[in-house]
Amino acid sequence: MNADATTRLGHSASDRRGLRPLEWLNFFLADVQTGLGPFLAAYLAAGGWNPERVGLMMTLGGGITVAVQTPAGAIVDRARHKRAVLAWGVAALVVGALLLLSDTHLALVCAAQVLIGSAGPFLGPTLAAITLGMVGAQAFGHQFGRNQSFNAAGNVVTALLIAAVSHFYGMRAIFLVPIVLAVPTWTALAAIPAHRIDYARSRGATTDGHTHISAASAVFADRVLLAFFVCAALFHLANAAMLPQLGEMLSRHQTRNAAAFMSACIIVTQLVITCTAPTVAHLAGRIGRRPLLLLGFGVLPIRGVLYTLATGIVPLIAIQIFDGIANSIFGVVSIMVVADRTNGTGRFNLIQGALATVVGIGAALSTTVGGTLIQHFSYHVSFLGLAAIATVAIAILWFAVPETRPPTENAASS
Secondary structure (H helix, E strand, O other): OOHHHHHHHHHHHOOHHHHHHHHHHHHHHHHHHHOOOOHHHHHHHHOOOOHHHHHHHHHHHHHHHHHHHHHHHHHHHHOOOHHHHHHHHHHHHHHHHHHHHHOOOHHHHHHHHHHHHHHHHHHHHHHHHHHHHHHOHHHHHHHHHHHHHHHHHHHHHHHHHHHHHHHHHOHHHHHHHHHHHHHHHHHHHHOOOHHHOOHHHHOOOOOOOOOOOOHHHHHHOOHHHHHHHHHHHHHHHHHOOHHHHHHHHHHOOOHHHHHHHHHHHHHHHHHHHHHHHHHHHHHHHHOOHHHHHHHHHHHHHHHHHHHHHOOOHHHHHHOHHHHHHHHHHHHHHHHHHHHHHHOOOOOHHHHHHHHHHHHHHHHHHHHHHHHHHHHHOOHHHHHHHHHHHHHHHHHHHHHHOOOOOOHHHHHHHO
């Protein structure tokens, strides 16, 4: 057995207890974020907002995220106290939830979106940086898959809590859930020993800790990454609006059951991610990143078409299986691609931020594009339009993005 394989086994055996707080941090942080995500569209629609206005408000939050995301990655690269960065990010989310809890007045919702949109960009890169700093490049894929599994499980638990809270106390009360669950999030974060997070390793740098490539070169010189960024933007342009606008469509006729329906959709998606994320990480090490990405992108247009064909609540919820497959693959493999292309550069978190920026651009535009198509045509036209965008993403992925898996990882996986 070679040294890389031994390292990976060491992390899965002797170091497992030390990684438990990291995994539970992913679980509870998902709890905080879920209550501020897809439920917001249904909450605003139930409050009388029209689809176009909902789309514009979701775009506001997404636009702020786009503006902050790449600088956030650069800040995370330089930050030596990464736990503090994450703690402040969670605090900002809590304040945003408090504002949404108070009212749906335009000024309050805008302020909440500013806070949430500004804090969110720091969370994902910081979690990934902490993971890389704790386990190193060779074990990163395995541990990141486990992180995503815990994250998805947290989403399931939160969706159930929100469904129960909305049923007994109304839609507005759902924002109490992320506020309360911020406490165990901070507790899990505090349980991670600061000395376990290696500063150089957490940014993808060599052992001397120096950055050997400029920020501009890291972002613009790698044509493979640029092509992948285009695919990622189109993927989220097609994907981000699908579930929120499905919730809007149903909430206009069944306001009381809207949150329960959204919870069911999220539960199906997140259960699929919980069950598949570790397997996706394992397969990405054995067969490569590209085949899995093609599969994940390929199910998205199928999902869009199925939304126009399904009529009952149960079939619509079942379609979320495809959402779970796509998001499990993209969520795990996209960060592995970034780690592949930035290993030794010291720019891991910067490129994570750049990827999140293009994802945010796609997601922010998605809600506006979807809302406009609904306003001027119909929900079915919107779903089909989003499916067409996904098809373009698949074509670019097929022709312009090669395999990125390092040969050493292939050998270790054999």
